[in-house]
Amino acid sequence: MASSVPPSPSSPPSPPPRIRVGSAPDSWGVWFPEDPRQVPWQRFLDEVAEAGYEWIELGPYGYLPSEPARLLDETGSRGLRVSAGTVFTGLHHGPGVWDATWDHVASVAALARAAGAEHLVVIPAFWRDDKTGEVLEDRTLTAAQWRDLTSLTGRLGREVRERYGLRIVFHPHADTHVDTPENVARFLDATDPDAVSLCLDTGHYAYCGGDSVALIETYGERLGYLHLKQVDTGVLAQVAAEGLPFGPAVARGVMCEPPTGVPALEPVLAAAGRLGVDLFAIVEQDMYPCEPDRPLPVARRTRRFLRGCGV
Template sequence: MTKPPKPSLPPSPSRPSRIRIGSAPDSWGVWFPDDPRQVPWQRFLDEVSGAGYEWIELGPYGYLPTDPAVLAEETARRGLRVSAGTVFTGLHHGPGVWDRTWAHVAENAALAQAVGAGHLVVIPSFWRDDRTGEVLEERTLTAEQWRDLTGLTERLGREVWERYGLRLVVHPHADTHLDGEESVTRFLDATDPEAVALCLDTGHYAYAGGDSVKLIESYGERIGYLHLKQVDPEVLARVVADEVPFGPAVARGVMCEPPTGVPALEPVLAAAQALDVDLFAIVEQDMYPCEPDVPYPIALRTRRFLRSCGV
């Protein structure tokens, strides 16, 4: 398979960095296609543009319009472009889930392709319910499950590229089988770089004790995408000690506004810039649920902070 080319960075004298900054519905408290506690999609688009972002992700399929013509018109008139779609998968369950997984992936990938995105973010399924904490399966994968996860993810990466021209980037996530250094490096070592890249979410990686700078320096050629996020170390210590599932941990404020948490984003961005590749860095501050007037001021401050970091 030919390695997908990375999009070229539009020339801009005000942006010496090859990192393109964006945000996502997640930073507006959006976790579901439809939820009365979430802001309407029109308000999200208005505010993300007003905060100074030019790139967005699609978020949960069905939150933003799924008609490509409507979505293209609504984003374009606000000066926005789409960087990626997002899907959850459970490929460690083996070939039996392939057809169902592909149907879900295909509708997301088709929309992402139609509006000009170049990436598809893939998040592994949770080993415990992210709201109730109910244990859904073993926390550790068997050797057979690892083979299914890596092999089927490679297949998915090739199919998504060949059919939709999107680069697959796998997103380690709290309360999934891919979270910290041990599982992430094992996954990277076992997968084909031509088929699978990594979406490094700095907050989720820190949540599991990982060092984002070390990962970028060690596996730079596998970093295909970034999510910028921080955790509050005091809240994190309490939720880990109490074995709080991810959803309630977010409600407690475990993911916090930069630059108040960890990891420090300046060295992460410096390490990413040292790779000398075009790279999306999407702000994705988990905030569910949240009051509708909370996200926009945070987005303004976060964009201003990231400019001070040179991006």
């Protein structure tokens, strides 16, 4: 006789991994909390939504409203959600900078958490001034400075997770000490994967000689976040020949609208998709400074292009 006991219901299948696409104030030429050459924050929010994005980053702290209720009202009314906040740190300077660093990090992390974000993008300090090119310190860290950078970044990751529930994603960046493939590998090998994930910026990594697909295939378990941008190789050759700092290089157009530059984003997104994890892929079209009417058409075209890449 067949059993009359109904079979146990199976657990619902897990949703497939997602790559969630967004943009950032950077794509509207915003680098600073206040600057007369930048579009007002209201215009950024209006236009990023109009371009077809649902996710944004906070950008420089103080550009968007820093009162959580107002920020949520302004983003929510436009159908926008926040993926991350961003901080700059100089932890290679050692324990003496911890308190000041934490004060800044805590303000941004609290706002990001209140806005519903799950990530905090951490960018290391520049070794030369981003505008003037003035050399601020040696571009190569000592062994002791590497130890301070990696150990304190790990501490930052643990404390941000414990106090704010956010995961830090470390962003290698041009004109910082974590830039080239060799330095990125050294940083990743020396940090705790449970405390520190990687924010791979495809443009910065290409700018510094890196292959994003190779990095994903080698350190895929560390990838926690993506920034999407491309480099104009012709302009980059000029930048390298002239020794330009990053700010003037951007003003010259070294970061270009996809798909006109490198790396090709389709293989990057495919490699990230093969990891089988949820990821944010935030467009950062460095354009500081730019005319106020330029960003929206670029953002629309970029969103269409990314849809063609399957995201």
